Amino acid sequence: MATLTSLQSRLAKHMAYRKTLAELRSMPQRVALDLEVYGCEKEIAYRAIYG
Structure with a gap:
């Protein structure tokens, strides 16, 4: 069950990053x-979501 929760969390973060x-x-x-x-949109989005 922990694997499913981890996968859901990763997917949610990825979707938030893309948005x-x-x-x-x-x-x-x-x-x-x-x-x-x-020019640094990727870096800003990454830091905003993943810290």
Whole structure:
């Protein structure tokens, strides 16, 4: 049962990562530049979800 829980947790985190990454990438370029996230969306999404 622990394996199933672990798999569910990993899947939930992966889905959250993909959603966060999509949101960051859909941001207008000007806003992303202002927030200094342009070009490092993957790193930011990863840190937001996985720590």
